[in-house]
Amino acid sequence: MALRSEARVDVSLEAWTDPEGAAAPAGGAPDPLAPGVLFAPALRADTTRKVNKPNVVWQLTGAWAHEGKTATGTAAVYYGLEPDGTPHEGLVNPMVFADGFNFGESNLDDLYAHLNAPYGAEGRRLLGQLQAAGVDIVLLGFKERHTYIQANAGVAVSAIRKAIADRQPGGAPLIVGGVSMGGLITRYALARMENEGEEHETGTYLSYDSPHNGAWIPVALQQLAYFFESVPDPSGNPKQAELIRSPAAQQLLWAWVENARDSGAVATWSKLRRDFLQDLKDVGWFPSKPGMRRIGVANGTGDTIGGPVQPDEEVFDWTRPGLARAVLRTQPAFGQMQEVVRMSAVLLGYRTSRTSEIPPLDGAPGGTLASYGMLADALGATIDERHRSGCFVPSVSAVALKYDPVTWDVDLKTDLNNLPAGRSDLDAFCCDTTNSEHSLVTETLAEWILAALTD
Template structure:
C-alpha cells in the first residue's frame, strides 16, 4: 500500500533575536498589502466585440444553501439571427466575478490562433459563460451551467447538438453539470464535451506557498472591502480542485484528503458516473505530452529571504520527490520560526503541465528577487489535464509520464492533444486551437 502524502510543521523560538521595537516593523515587506495570492489578473490588452445577447443566469439548483448566479455573453456567427450551432465555453478558476470581455481577449489572441473568431467564422455561435463567484463550490456554479445549457437548447433554432465545455475549472463545472443532468434523465442535448487544461484529477500549488499565504496574512492590516491574501486558497473551489491542500500554516497531516469538500465532491462526481457518457469527450493540455518537465531540481532553494532586522524571513524549496520528512521551507516573524517538511509528496513543481507563476507571485508580493527559472511551477499536470485514468485521491501515477506513447483508451477522454512544451495554464496555443476547431467543424 502506498505511503500517505503528509505535511509536517515544527515550531520553535528563535534565540539571539530581540523582539522588534516600535521603529522595527514586523511587516513582512514594506509594500506588502492585502491582495489575493495566486489569482491571475484580468486581460487588459486587446479588444472584445459587444455580445449579440447577454443573459443573466441563476443556478438551476442550490448547493449548501447557495444558489449561484452568472452571466453569459452570446456571440452569433455571421449571418445568424438566432442561435443555430451553440458552443458554451465556461470560465475557470480565479477569485471574484468573471471578466467576460477579458475571457474573449484571452482566447482570441492572434498568436494563439484566434480561437473564438475562427469558431464564429465557421458558423458556430459562441457563448461565454461567466460566474459571479468563480471561487465558490463547483456544484453551485454547475447549477449556473445547467441554466445556460437549458437556455441555449431552448433558444436554438433547429436540432444541432450543443458543444459544451470550459477552461480550467470551467471544464470541471461543465463536466459535473452534464454528468448530473444525465443521471437525472435530463436531456442536455449536447453532442461534444471539451476541456482546456482542466484539472480533471486535481491541480497543484506548492504547499510551502499555501502556508505562507496563511502565515503572513495575519500580520497585514485588514483593508475593509478587500479580500485577504489567502482567500483564494481557502475557498471552496481551491479545496475541491487542489490535489494537496492545507487549511492553515500550522496544519499537520494528510494533504490529499485534508479537505472534506474535495473528498465529498469526488464521491458525488463518481455517483454520477465521473463523466457524461452521451457526448463525445475531447480535451487539450498546456503541458508537454512527451514527459518533458520544467528545469527545476527537487529540493533546491527557490528563494531564501530575510528582512534587514532579521525579524522576518521566508524560505521556499522546490517540492522534493516523495521521501520522508523532506524539508520544503520555513517562515518566521519576530521570535517564532516554523519549518515545514513533507512525506510521500511527489515533486510536482517541475512535472509536465500547464504552469502558474506561483513562486514568482509570492516573491513579488514579499519584495524578493528570484531567478526567473523559479517564477513558474506546474499548476495542472498533463496527466490530470488529459484525464488519464488514475485515482484522483491517491495519485497512483507517474506525473512525468510520456503521454505521447500511451493508448487513447488510458484516458477518460475520447481524444486529446498536449502542447509541444509546458506553456502557461489555459494559454491559447495554435496547435491546441487547431485541434479543437477541427473537431468542432468536421
C-alpha cells in the same frame, strides 16, 4: 511507489536561526505578505484590439443549491457567422464555455479577449475562427468563481437549458465545456443532468487544461499565505489565504492544507474535496451520453519532458529586516520530513514545514503558473528565472488519465503522446509541444480544437 494518500505535511513551531547563527527577526509588526490574490491564473487580455461586445447577455441563477448556496452568473453570447459573413440572427450552433478558477466575479470581456488573443505567426484568433465557422460562442461566467463547484455547475445547467430553449429549429447539438475549473464545472453539470434523466442535447464536451484529477499549488506557498494572514492590510483587498481557503480551491487542489500550524495528510485534509469526488462518482464520473464526444487539451507536454524547476532547491531567502523572514524551497521528490519552508515574524512566531511522500510536482509536465515568481515580485525577493513558474495542472490530470485522484498512483512523466486506448476518460486529447502557461491559447491547441469542432 508509496501511496500518495501518505503524502503529508508536518509543522514544527521551534525557533530557528540561519546557518551563520543570526537570530530570526524581532521588533515591531511586519508588513503584509503581499496585497491581493496571487496564486491564481491571470487572463491575458489583448489590449491591441477593441473588445468585442456580445450580441446578447443572459443573467442566470443556478438550477439547484449546494450547501445552502444558490450560485448566480452571466453568459455573454457572440453569434457565429453565416457563409456570407453576416451574423446569425439567433443561436444555431451553440458552444457554452465556462470560466475557470480565480477569486470573485468573472470578467467576460477579459475572458473573451484571453481566449481570442492572437496566436501563431499569422496572428490567428481561436474564437474569431470558430465564429467564422458558424459556432455561436456562449461564454459563461460566475458571480463567485471561488464558491463550490457543484453550486456553479447549477449555473452551467441553467445556461445549457437556455441555449437549448433559444436554439433555432434544426440547430446543431451543443458544444459544452470550459477552461481550467470551468471544465470541471461543466463536466459535473452534464453528468448530473444525465444522472437525473434530463437531456442536455450536447454532442461534444471540451475541456481546456482542466484539472480533472486535481491541480497543484505548492504546500509551502499555502502555508506562507496562512502564516501572514493576520498581518493587517489597509488595502482591503482579498488576501492570499482567502483564495486558498475557498471551497473551489479545496475541491480543486490535490494537496491542500488548512492552516500554517497543524500537521496532516494533504490529499485528504479537505472534506470538500472528498465530498466532491464522491459526488462526481455518484453522478457517473463523466458525462457518457451515447454518441457524445469527450475531448480536451493540455497546456503541458505529453512527451514526458517537464519544466526547469528541480526538486528541493532554494527559491528565495526573503527578509524584512528586524520584522519577518521566509526561506522557501521547491517541492522535494517524495522522501520523509523534507523541509519546504521556514517562516518567522514578530508577534506571529516561528514555523518550519516539512513534507513526506509528495511527488516533485513543481517540475512536472503541465500547464504552468508563476506562483513563485508572483510572490517574489510582490515581496521584492530575488529569484532565479527558472524558478518563477512551476506546474499548476499536471498533464496527466488535464488529459483525465485514469488513476486514483486521491492516492495519485501515477507517473507524472507518463508518455501521453503514445498512450494506449482506454487509459484516459477523454475520447481524444491534445498536449502542447512545450509546457505553456495554464489556459494560454497556443497554436498547437487552437488548431487541434478548430479541427475537432469544425471539420
